[in-house]
Every structure is written in C-alpha cells, then in structure tokens.
Amino acid sequence: KQLIPKLTSPKCWRERLLVIDEGVIRTRTNMAYExxxxxxxxxxxxxxxxxxxxxxxxxxxxxxEKKTEGPLQTLTIALFQPTRGAQNIxxxxxxxxxxxxxxxxxxxxxxxxPVVRATQVGQPGELVNVGRQQGVVVVxxxxxxxxxxxSRSGLLQIDAAELPAPLAGQEWNxxxxxxxxxxxxxxxxxxxxxxxxxxxxxxxxxxxNQITTNxxxxxxxxxxxxxxxxxxxxxxxxxxxxxGRDAAYASAxxxxxxxxxxxxxxxxxxxxxxxxxxxxxxxxNFSRKAIGKxxxxxxxxxxxxxxxxxxxxxxxxxxxxxxPRVSPASVARTTGRMIVYAPESLRLAPTELKGLRTISxxxxxxxxxxxxAGRFPALLQLAAYAYTxxxxxxxxxxxxxxxxxxxxxxLSVHVDSGVVKYDARFFFDIRFSGVKSLRIDVxxxxxxxxxxxxxxxxxxxxxxxxxxxxPPPAGYVAWQITGEGELLGSHALHLSWEKKLDELPVxxxxxxxxxxxxxxxVDRAWGQITASxxxxxxxxxxxxxxxxxxxxxxxxxxPGAPTQNVARAFEFHDDWSLALLATRYELEEVKRTSIxxxxxxxxxxxxxxxxxxxxxxxxxxxxxxxxxLPGVDPQDPSRxxxxxxxxxxxxxxxxxxxxxxxxxxxxxxxxxxxxxxxxRYAIDGRSSRLDLPDFxxxxxxNADDPAVQQVYLAVYMPQERTLLDVGGxxxxxxxxxxxDQAWREDAPDxxxxxxxxxxxxxxxxxxxDTFPTDGRRYLFSALRPEPAPAGSLRQTTLxxxxxxxxxxxxxxxxxxxxxxxxxxxxxWWLAGVVILLVLAAVFAPTLAHALLQDALKWxxxxxxxxxxxxxxxxxxxxxxxWLAARPARxxxxxxxxxxxxxxxxxxxxxxPPPPENQAGQEGGESHG
Numbered sequence: 008k009q010l011i012p013k014l015t016s017p018k019c020w021r022e023r024l025l026v027i028d029e030g031v032i033r034t035r036t037n038m039a040y041e042x043x044x045x046x047x048x049x050x051x052x053x054x055x056x057x058x059x060x061x062x063x064x065x066x067x068x069x070x071x072e073k074k075t076e077g078p079l080q081t082l083t084i085a086l087f088q089p090t091r092g093a094q095n096i097x098x099x100x101x102x103x104x105x106x107x108x109x110x111x112x113x114x115x116x117x118x119x120x121p122v123v124r125a126t127q128v129g130q131p132g133e134l135v136n137v138g139r140q141q142g143v144v145v146v147x148x149x150x151x152x153x154x155x156x157x158s159r160s161g162l163l164q165i166d167a168a169e170l171p172a173p174l175a176g177q178e179w180n181x182x183x184x185x186x187x188x189x190x191x192x193x194x195x196x197x198x199x200x201x202x203x204x205x206x207x208x209x210x211x212x213x214x215x216n217q218i219t220t221n222x223x224x225x226x227x228x229x230x231x232x233x234x235x236x237x238x239x240x241x242x243x244x245x246x247x248x249x250x251g252r253d254a255a256y257a258s259a260x261x262x263x264x265x266x267x268x269x270x271x272x273x274x275x276x277x278x279x280x281x282x283x284x285x286x287x288x289x290x291x292n293f294s295r296k297a298i299g300k301x302x303x304x305x306x307x308x309x310x311x312x313x314x315x316x317x318x319x320x321x322x323x324x325x326x327x328x329x330x331p332r333v334s335p336a337s338v339a340r341t342t343g344r345m346i347v348y349a350p351e352s353l354r355l356a357p358t359e360l361k362g363l364r365t366i367s368x369x370x371x372x373x374x375x376x377x378x379x380a381g382r383f384p385a386l387l388q389l390a391a392y393a394y395t396x397x398x399x400x401x402x403x404x405x406x407x408x409x410x411x412x413x414x415x416x417x418l419s420v421h422v423d424s425g426v427v428k429y430d431a432r433f434f435f436d437i438r439f440s441g442v443k444s445l446r447i448d449v450x451x452x453x454x455x456x457x458x459x460x461x462x463x464x465x466x467x468x469x470x471x472x473x474x475x476x477x478p479p480p481a482g483y484v485a486w487q488i489t490g491e492g493e494l495l496g497s498h499a500l501h502l503s504w505e506k507k508l509d510e511l512p513v514x515x516x517x518x519x520x521x522x523x524x525x526x527x528x529v530d531r532a533w534g535q536i537t538a539s540x541x542x543x544x545x546x547x548x549x550x551x552x553x554x555x556x557x558x559x560x561x562x563x564x565x566p567g568a569p570t571q572n573v574a575r576a577f578e579f580h581d582d583w584s585l586a587l588l589a590t591r592y593e594l595e596e597v598k599r600t601s602i603x604x605x606x607x608x609x610x611x612x613x614x615x616x617x618x619x620x621x622x623x624x625x626x627x628x629x630x631x632x633x634x635x636l637p638g639v640d641p642q643d644p645s646r647x648x649x650x651x652x653x654x655x656x657x658x659x660x661x662x663x664x665x666x667x668x669x670x671x672x673x674x675x676x677x678x679x680x681x682x683x684x685x686x687r688y689a690i691d692g693r694s695s696r697l698d699l700p701d702f703x704x705x706x707x708x709n710a711d712d713p714a715v716q717q718v719y720l721a722v723y724m725p726q727e728r729t730l731l732d733v734g735g736x737x738x739x740x741x742x743x744x745x746x747d748q749a750w751r752e753d754a755p756d757x758x759x760x761x762x763x764x765x766x767x768x769x770x771x772x773x774x775x776d777t778f779p780t781d782g783r784r785y786l787f788s789a790l791r792p793e794p795a796p797a798g799s800l801r802q803t804t805l806x807x808x809x810x811x812x813x814x815x816x817x818x819x820x821x822x823x824x825x826x827x828x829x830x831x832x833x834x835w836w837l838a839g840v841v842i843l844l845v846l847a848a849v850f851a852p853t854l855a856h857a858l859l860q861d862a863l864k865w866x867x868x869x870x871x872x873x874x875x876x877x878x879x880x881x882x883x884x885x886x887x888x889w890l891a892a893r894p895a896r897x898x899x900x901x902x903x904x905x906x907x908x909x910x911x912x913x914x915x916x917x918x919p920p921p922p923e924n925q926a927g928q929e930g931g932e933s934h935g
Contacts, residue, residue, distance in 0.1 A: 028149035046089035061099040146181040151231040161190030201231040207343035232296035238289040241329035260301040263294035348386040362399035363392040408439035414526040416534030441495035511591035519587040554583030600627040600713035637698035638690030649687035657774040698795035723782040734801035737787040811862035822870025
C-alpha cells in the first residue's frame with residue numbers, strides 16, 4: 008500500500024489456490040501488484056483470523072507481521088527495496104478442523120473459501136490506495152473427498168483451459184474468475200469411504216501334531232485408499248507371517264506392522280448378551296496407502312497334542328478348522344474358497360458345515376494362485392469349499408489310521424563255478440502311520456552268514472523270551488529291523504550271503520537250495536526270484552516248485568531288478584519252496600570273428616589297373632584281425648594302398664603290417680557291437696581273375712578263421728569290354744535273359760547294399776559314398792566264399808567290337824549260304840539257332856546275355872530280308888505268268904474255268920520242257 012494517499016494508483020492481480028484435503032484446508036495466494044506514480048515500501052493484506060499464516064515469501068520481502076482484530080488478521084509486509092512497477096507476493100494459509108487423521112468437523116460440512124484482501128493498516132476491510140483487485144480462484148479436493156458448490160457470488164466460472172500459464176495443465180475441481188472484491192464461495196465437502204471387495208483363498212494343512220492355515224486375500228480397493236485392514240482370525244493360533252504377495256494379477260501390499268486386538272464375542276448364539284473378550288482381531292497396518300488391486304498373505308499355526316492323532320488309538324477326535332478372513336464388516340463384498348489338505352495317515356470327514364458350499368478343487372483355484380509352492384509334500388487335497396459374506400466355520404472328525412505295510416522281496420541267486428551268491432532286497436512301503444520296527448524271520452543256520460548292506464537299516468536278533476507273537480517257524484530266528492527313526496514311507500533292506508560249492512562236474516546236476524526269508528507283521532508280502540548263471544552252467548528246476556509262478560525275466564521283473572544273464576524268474580505271493588539244479592558243460596571253440604556282410608567294389612580301368620573298395624560289417628573278440636590284400640606287397644605297399652587305406656566306423660585308422668600280411672586294429676571296440684571296416688587299394692592286372700581280401704591269415708585254430716557270411720562283389724568293366732563267361736563260386740545277379748525275367752528280381756544297386764551294411768552303426772551314414780566308379784556294372788554274390796584261388800571270380804571278356812563283328816559275320820554268312828536252299832532246310836537251320844540260344848540262356852546266361860545284343864538282331868534282320876527278296880524273285884514270275892494266261896483261257900472256253908480244270912496248250916504250241924534245276928526251286932522237290 009502506498010502511504011501517500013491519492014498519489015498512487017496500484018493495481019493487484021491475484022491467483023487463489025484452494026486445496027481441500029482430509030482435516031485441512033490449504034490456501035496459496037499469489038498476488039501480483041502493478042504500482043505506478045510512486046514507490047511503495049510496505050504492503051498490508053487482510054486474511055481471515057481462523058486461518059493460520061504459514062508463510063509469506065518473495066525475494067523482496069524483508070519481514071512480515073500479523074495482527075488479529077476480530078474476524079480478520081492484518082499482515083504488514085515490509086519490503087527490502089521501495090518498489091514501483093511489478094511486485095509479487097505469495098501467501099500460504101492453512102486451517103485444521105477436528106482430528107487430523109479422521110476429521111469429522113469438516114466431513115459432511117459446508118466450507119467457506121477464505122478471502123484475502125490487500126488494504127491499508129488501521130482500516131480493515133477497506134480497499135485503500137488499491138486501484139483495482141482482480142484474479143482467479145481454483146479449488147482442488149483430496150482424492151478421499153467429494154465436494155459440491157452450495158453458493159457463490161462475485162465469481163465467474165471458467166474452463167481450466169482459460170487459466171493462466173502457472174495453473175494451466177493441472178487438475179482442478181473448480182476454477183473461477185473475479186473482477187473485484189468482495190466475493191463469496193461456499194463448498195459442501197463429503198468424505199469418500201473406500202469401497203473394498205475381497206477375494207480370498209484359505210488353505211488349511213491338517214497334520215497330526217499341528218494345523219497350519221494360509222490366507223491369501225486379494226483386495227480391490229476403489230474410491231479411496233486405506234492404510235489399514237482388519238482380519239478375523241481364530242483364537243489360540245499363532246500369527247507366523249503377514250506379508251504382501253504378488254498373486255492373481257494383484258501387486259503385493261506394503262505391510263508395516265500387525266498386532267492382535269481383543270474383541271467381544273458371544274459364545275452362545277442363544278445368549279448374545281453374554282460376551283467374552285478374545286484376541287481374534289488382527290490389525291494390519293500398511294506403510295503406504297493401498298488402492299487398486301493388492302494382495303495380502305497371512306499364515307497361522309496351532310500346535311496340538313491330541314493322543315488320538317499322534318498314534319492309531321481307534322478313537323475319533325473333533326477338529327475345528329478355522330476360516331480366517333478379512334473382517335466382513337469392513338468391506339463391501341467378500342467371496343472366498345477354502346481347501347483342506349491332510350496326510351494319508353488321517354481319516355478326515357466333515358461333520359458340520361456352516362456358511363460353506365462344497366466345490367471341486369479346480370473351481371477353488373480358479374482365478375487364484377495356491378501358495379503351497381512345494382510345502383507339505385506328503386499332504387493330499389481332501390475337500391474344497393466356497394463361502395461368501397456370511398459367517399463360515401468347519402468342524403471335522405479325524406481318526407489316525409493304522410499302518411499298512413507292503414513288503415516286496417527280490418531274491419537273486421547267481422550260480423558260478425565253486426560258489427553260489429545270494430542277494431535279498433526287501434522294499435517296505437509303509438502308509439498311513441509310522442512304525443518303530445519291522446520283523447523278518449530268517450533260517451537259523453543262515454543267520455550268521457547274512458550281511459546287511461543297508462546303511463540306514465539296522466538288524467537285531469530278537470530273544471525267544473518273552474515269546475514272540477507270532478512265534479517264528481521251526482528252524483527260524485526272528486530279526487528286528489529298525490531305522491534312524493520312525494519308519495514311514497518307502498524303505499529298503501539289502502541282505503547278501505554266499506555258499507561255497509565243490510567244483511561242478513561236467514554234465515552232472517548239483518542241487519542248489521534257495522532259502523526263504525519271511526517278512527512278518529505285514530499286510531501284503533510278495534516277491535520275485537531270479538536265477539542267473541555263468542556262461543558254462545545250465546540252471547533247471549529240481550522237482551516241482553510250490554507257490555511259484557514262472558515269469559519272463561526280460562519283461563515281468565519288478566522295477567530296478569537286474570536282467571543281465573537271468574536264466575529263470577519266478578513270482579510268489581504266499582509261502583513257497585524252490586530247489587534249483589546246476590549243470591556245467593564244456594565250452595566249444597567258436598569263431599572269434601564273424602563277418603555278417605561284405606561288399607567289394609572293383610573298378611577295372613583301361614590302363615590295366617583295378618581299384619578296390621572292400622567294406623565289411625563284422626564283430627570280433629580279437630584286438631587285431633589279419634587280412635591279406637591280393638596283389639599288395641606288405642614290404643612295399645606305398646604304390647598300391649590309398650592315401651587313407653583303412654577306415655573303421657567311417658573314421659581313419661592306421662593299417663598295421665608285418666612281413667606277410669596286414670592287420671586291422673580293433674582296440675576300443677566292444678565284441679558285442681557291429682563294426683564297419685573299409686579298405687581301399689589298387690592292384691595291377693586284368694579282369695580275368697579277381698581275388699578278394701583274405702581274412703584267414705595265419706590261422707592256427709579254427710576259431711582264428713573268421714566266419715564270412717554273404718558277400719556282394721560289384722565289378723565295373725569298361726564300356727568297350729564284353730563279358731562272355733563267369734567262373735568261380737559266384738552267382739551273377741545282373742546277367743538276366745528272357746528265360747528268367749518273369750520270376751527273377753532286379754539286382755540291388757550300390758546304395759541299397761551300402762545301407763544294409765551301414766545299418767544303425769553310429770557315424771556311418773555316409774561311409775563308402777566317396778568311392779568313384781565308372782563303366783558297366785556287374786554284380787555277383789556268394790555265401791561264405793573260399794579264399795583265393797578257390798573263391799576267386801574268373802571272367803572271360805572280349806572287345807565289344809570283336810564280339811559284335813563276329814556274331815554279325817557268322818550269322819550273316821550262314822544265312823546267305825542258306826538262301827539258295829529250299830525253305831524247309833532254312834527253317835530247320837533257324838530252329839536250330841533258337842534252340843542254341845535257349846540252351847545258352849539256361850546253361851550259360853552270361854554268354855547268352857552277350858549274344859543277345861544288337862549285332863545278332865541286325866544280322867538276323869539282314870538274313871530274313873535276303874530270304875524275303877529271294878522269295879519275291881521266285882514268286883513274282885509265277886504270279887505274272889498266271890495273270891497273263893488267265894484272259895486267253897477265259898475266251899476259248901467260253902466259260903468259267905474251275906480250279907480243278909486242266910488247261911491244255913494251244914494246238915500249234917507245245918509245252919516247254921521243265922528246267923533242269925526245277926528240284927531246287929521254290930514250290931517243292933517234285934513236279935507233275
């Protein structure tokens with residue numbers, strides 16, 4: 008305010024920010040003065056007396072003082088520097104009403120916006136020396152409040168987009184403009200109560216010694232946030248954990264603290280006036296306001312010492328299973344589901360349901376997440392229920408079940424020369440309730456030699472006094488089996504012993520006793536017996552077994568039973584008896600190397616060289632196999648062997664040698680697995696004799712001589728060579744004539760044979776594919792061929808042009824010579840040629856295949872053509888003569904001449920004499 012009246016004309020622009028929250032009204036007034044005509048050193052502002060002045064600030068404000076007079080407070084603001092022009096002042100006010108945490112005075116009440124006036128000291132309410140006062144008023148309500156304008160005067164409502172720059176872009180509930188003071192604004196404020204919907208999942212785990220209950224509450228908080236939630240929990244339960252948890256698309260609530268409070272509860276519904284105090288109200292405080300969808304997890308636990316549940320007494324106990332939940336009185340709507348888990352040892356049945364509806368376990372977990380997460384693995388889901396806002400409770404009867412023991416026994420007997428090894432394994436499955444010990448009756452004579460190989464199971468012989476119930480059979484002693492603690496679940500006992508035998512005589516049976524170890528005090532006992540042996544021993548049953556059923560040792564044995572070398576197997580369910588008979592036999596020497604299949608490819612080149620690829624699928628018990636390569640000198644193999652001559656299972660391997668032969672190393676390969684061996688080399692020579700690699704080597708015994716099965720030999724000949732004959736113990740698979748086409752299958756190609764060789768041997772899918780071939784392919788096969796020279800393939804070949812020229816020349820020459828002979832003679836010669844070809848196809852198919860080529864066809868075609876021309880040369884003159892004589896005979900006779908009429912020559916003509924060589928002409932050898 009300018010102190011010199013009538014000499015100044017200041018103007019004042021104001022921004023009034025009004026924020027109404029729970030229990031407090033905060034006002035911020037931004038006053039922008041426009042001072043003209045003179046300088047101002049202090050300003051005076053009037054504010055309501057019921058508002059507290061928090062701060063007055065501007066860089067030019069030196070100090071401020073307030074003075075209360077009636078309903079107004081006068082603020083005197085001293086400036087650092089006299090000001091003319093623009094001067095800004097910001098004033099913050101606040102007003103509290105009632106309890107700051109839960110204000111009741113301001114709720115559902117009508118509030119009046121405070122009016123701040125720029126005026127002169129000593130004249131409150133008057134606008135002295137202020138030329139004009141105008142501004143805007145904006146109101147923001149807290150998120151938990153709802154307000155309504157009840158009255159206003161001197162204010163013009165404006166849109167938020169019309170606000171000045173500092174206020175634009177913010178959320179305001181109301182915005183107004185005023186042009187002069189005074190103005191009036193009253194707002195009716197109402198507090199919004201939070202609307203909470205709860206979805207709950209209660210999981211109760213019943214154990215013999217305790218009950219654990221987990222509550223997962225998903226709270227959907229709308230309209231207003233909360234800092235606290237109330238839960239109803241059962242009495243005498245310990246609160247183990249209260250924490251937020253992400254679940255069911257809800258975020259974890261921030262839990263700060265929790266405590267139990269006492270509430271008055273009516274124990275008897277018929278007497279609601281009689282109440283007692285119980286600590287059943289769990290108050291959970293949050294560290295920050297919770298709004299939206301949040302999840303809370305609570306775990307409660309209670310120990311119980313019910314003797315009927317700790318041991319199978321046969322008495323039924325009553326259990327009150329709690330349903331902890333968010334207090335229904337504090338929320339708008341509640342839906343919940345409850346799942347009860349219990350072990351097999353407890354027989355649990357609901358006896359009284361209140362406010363609960365039975366549902367399936369799948370429905371109970373719909374749109375919810377179980378918090379079990381691997382906890383309580385031995386507990387099974389028994390029942391599931393659903394509840395709503397109404398009170399819910401569950402009372403169930405519980406009974407401890409008696410233990411159920413199943414004993415599985417696997418008795419293995421292994422007979423070897425001089426010793427019998429016994430191995431007995433007992434598998435006990437104990438359900439429902441635990442036991443302190445188990446009992447096994449063993450033969451008294453066998454007890455000292457039994458060895459217990461189970462680290463966690465301990466045996467102890469039970470004394471005969473006091474008498475046992477039931478007593479062991481005659482000749483038996485009772486053993487007590489104990490563990491590290493109570494026995495429940497699966498437990499295994501492993502016993503082993505041996506019995507020495509004299510050397511088994513060859514061909515004579517020796518009786519082998521099989522002792523019976525009896526589990527006692529079990530509900531079900533069954534087992535299996537396996538008998539295995541050494542390679543030279545045969546096991547049979549001595550007499551008729553009792554209580555046993557033979558089973559397949561490869562398919563019917565219980566899981567975990569060894570199947571290697573098992574000769575016989577039996578199964579029993581009651582008492583049994585069995586005696587075995589062991590007979591030893593002498594071993595005969597057998598082949599140590601067996602070649603199952605072999606494929607040899609030989610490519611005959613035009614330079615009188617033969618490239619050889621030999622592939623063998625074999626098994627061998629030897630570490631090295633001897634092989635001779637015909638035509639390859641072990642002393643100087645460099646010019647014959649390939650760069651990598653040996654491959655084993657498609658992997659390079661060194662080919663060893665000595666003075667006379669080569670050696671294939673098989674170190675590291677099992678005798679029971681097939682091995683693919685590939686050898687490549689080249690030899691000088693022609694195809695007249697083809698020798699295969701020889702595996703007999705320097706065999707000293709029959710076992711050292713390998714057993715060779717089927718062998719395929721593919722020979723590739725140059726195109727200009729023709730195969731005429733094949734010798735040796737080989738079957739020609741490719742020479743096929745018209746005789747055997749109807750029933751003979753086509754010869755397999757190289758790919759088919761290679762696939763048969765490679766089979767399922769690992770890493771050999773491409774073995775042998777890189778060997779180059781050229782020429783005409785001939786395939787031969789043999790079973791167990793002899794070594795060379797008896798097993799060699801002998802071939803007779805000739806140049807293709809020579810063969811074709813010879814066939815053509817011979818057939819054409821004979822046909823031309825027969826041209827002048829009568830037709831009957833020629834037909835006999837033609838029939839003879841056909842017969843010779845048929846005989847060749849039957850007895851020499853290779854030769855027949857070479858003969859039945861294009862040369863023979865063209866030669867026969869030429870001969871038949873010449874014969875046809877010769878026939879025309881004989882037949883055409885006769886036809887012409889007959890045609891020429893036919894008209895004359897028709898005119899003289901004056902009629903038709905019959906076929907049998909003899910035509911007489913004219914009187915002045917005499918018939919010509921027959922030709923001298925008429926016998927050699929067409930038409931026969933005699934003439935009329």
